[in-house]
Amino acid sequence: MSLLNLQLKVWRQNKGQTGRFQDIEARDIPDHASFLEMMDIVNERLIQKGEEPVAFDHDCREGICGMCSMTINGMPHGPEKATTTCQLHMRKFRTGDTIWIEPFRARAFPVIKDLMVDRSAFDRIQQAGGFVTVRTGSAPDANSILIGKDIADAAMDAAACIGCGACVAACKNASAMLFVSAKAGQLNSLPQGQPEKTKRTLGMVRQMDKEGFGNCTNQYECEAACPKEISVRWITKLNRDYAVATVHEAFGGGVERSEGGE
Amino acid sequence: MSAVFDSLSRFYASSIGKKILVALTGAALVVFVLGHMIGNLLVFAGPEAINEYGHMLQSSLHGAGVWIARLGLLAAVGIHILATVQLTASNRAARQDRYGKNATQVASKASRTMIWSGLTILAFIVYHLLHFTVRVGNEYNNPALYSYSLHGETVHNVYKMVIDGFSWWPASAFYVVAMVLLYTHLSHGVSSLFQTLGLATHRTWPLFQKLGHAYALLIVIGNCSIPIAILFFGLGK
Numbered sequence: 001m002s003l004l005n006l007q008l009k010v011w012r013q014n015k016g017q018t019g020r021f022q023d024i025e026a027r028d029i030p031d032h033a034s035f036l037e038m039m040d041i042v043n044e045r046l047i048q049k050g051e052e053p054v055a056f057d058h059d060c061r062e063g064i065c066g067m068c069s070m071t072i073n074g075m076p077h078g079p080e081k082a083t084t085t086c087q088l089h090m091r092k093f094r095t096g097d098t099i100w101i102e103p104f105r106a107r108a109f110p111v112i113k114d115l116m117v118d119r120s121a122f123d124r125i126q127q128a129g130g131f132v133t134v135r136t137g138s139a140p141d142a143n144s145i146l147i148g149k150d151i152a153d154a155a156m157d158a159a160a161c162i163g164c165g166a167c168v169a170a171c172k173n174a175s176a177m178l179f180v181s182a183k184a185g186q187l188n189s190l191p192q193g194q195p196e197k198t199k200r201t202l203g204m205v206r207q208m209d210k211e212g213f214g215n216c217t218n219q220y221e222c223e224a225a226c227p228k229e230i231s232v233r234w235i236t237k238l239n240r241d242y243a244v245a246t247v248h249e250a251f252g253g254g255v256e257r258s259e260g261g262e
Numbered sequence: 263m264s265a266v267f268d269s270l271s272r273f274y275a276s277s278i279g280k281k282i283l284v285a286l287t288g289a290a291l292v293v294f295v296l297g298h299m300i301g302n303l304l305v306f307a308g309p310e311a312i313n314e315y316g317h318m319l320q321s322s323l324h325g326a327g328v329w330i331a332r333l334g335l336l337a338a339v340g341i342h343i344l345a346t347v348q349l350t351a352s353n354r355a356a357r358q359d360r361y362g363k364n365a366t367q368v369a370s371k372a373s374r375t376m377i378w379s380g381l382t383i384l385a386f387i388v389y390h391l392l393h394f395t396v397r398v399g400n401e402y403n404n405p406a407l408y409s410y411s412l413h414g415e416t417v418h419n420v421y422k423m424v425i426d427g428f429s430w431w432p433a434s435a436f437y438v439v440a441m442v443l444l445y446t447h448l449s450h451g452v453s454s455l456f457q458t459l460g461l462a463t464h465r466t467w468p469l470f471q472k473l474g475h476a477y478a479l480l481i482v483i484g485n486c487s488i489p490i491a492i493l494f495f496g497l498g499k
Contacts, residue, residue: 073363074365105360105361172353174357209275215281215353216281217376218458242276243282246273
């Protein structure tokens with residue numbers, strides 16, 4: 001084990017106020033610590049000095065909950081491919097490095113404190129259509145709906161989205177298209193998702209627009225940043241599904257108008 | 263009717279709806295740019311070929327054809343610009359606090375400067391129309407100087423106009439700069455429209471990307487060959 005000496009530039013901000021970078025020296029950081037453990041060590045020292053610790057989001061620390069965030073050196077979840085911040089280890093840095101640590105920046109993700117942002121816009125998008133309506137009661141028979149292996153696999157790839165918001169943070173326009181396309185595409189691919197496909201697609205896209213995210217400019221920074229490697233081909237599918245849904249809504253008969261965005 | 267209109271206005275109001283319109287108008291302009299270039303390359307076939315082509319455009323559908331094309335192109339350009347300017351404004355608004363440390367992993371320079379390459383091309387289109395279509399500040403509308411006898415009919419001498427137009431080097435230089443910007447615009451735009459229209463797949467995407475670059479290269483080489491041939495290789499002299 002070796003110890004690292006790092007210069008941190010950490011974003012400090014209270015809700016509703018303007019923020020600033022604070023220079024923090026992080027000495028003697030074990031290289032086997034995770035990035036969040038490094039933040040824990042830094043916070044312990046701040047508390048010992050009687051200073052305010054840095055607020056950041058974290059939960060499972062196993063790379064599956066989608067809670068940890070942070071933009072590290074301009075990249076959400078840091079420079080490692082397909083890795084969440086909690087799974088990023090300090091051995092990826094060198095002693096003497098300067099590390100910029102910022103929140104996920106987007107108007108739709110307002111800062112709560114320091115590195116914590118409010119990502120409940122994603123919850124509202126999900127509520128606008130990111131579900132299938134099923135009957136309650138006893139569990140349905142297994143395999144009563146047959147689904148091709150390739151379709152099931154593709155839907156599973158989309159379902160790998162943990163809703164962390166790295167796509168929004170990485171996007172030059174703070175667009176949420178990768179998240180929305182994965183969540184809509186997962187259900188739109190499956191037989192269970194077909195009855196509500198039009199309503200889901202329109203509802204989720206309208207809610208996305210309403211939350212103040214930007215627009216996709218096909219630059220694919222989102223895909224590069226995604227810790228679960230969600231493909232931008234889901235965005236292709238969402239574009240297609242949205243065009244079809246609009247035609248259905250405008251000219252189709254018997255399809256209920258989506259009110260998801262209202 | 264109002265329900266249909268309601269759906270369509272919500273389509274335009276949405277992010278994806280605007281993008282689809284940008285892609286469709288972009289596709290129309292992509293096709294136009296290719297046709298325009300092929301027509302212009304007739305300058306290498308001599309005065310007869312390009313003057314006959316110019317006369318055919320002017321006289322098709324008793325002169326209405328050219329106006330139908332112009333109004334269609336104007337609508338396409340207008341929608342393309344209006345929607346992209348609105349989209350760019352909302353993109354800027356979506357991130358008001360900039361990052362202290364910026365990093366770009368995969369986005370191309372061309373994709374990040376689309377609005378600027380596009381607006382420069384707009385300025386070029388205005389100049390180009392004043393130069394060769396409206397013909398202000400020059401003598402190209404003077405029948406005494408720019409007439410050509412085509413099969414006994416007197417038509418506009420497009421050939422001489424092009425040679426004279428590009429013999430003034432600052433005009434040629436501006437054309438070449440505009441074409442380089444058109445190259446960057448198309449290198450992102452052409453493949454991008456397949457993504458926005460929902461036509462790309464895992465299998466076809468690499469093909470669309472190569473196609474976009476090849477198409478952009480074809481256009482820049484084809485269009486720049488004319489002023490370069492006139493200025494440096496004495497075409498028409």
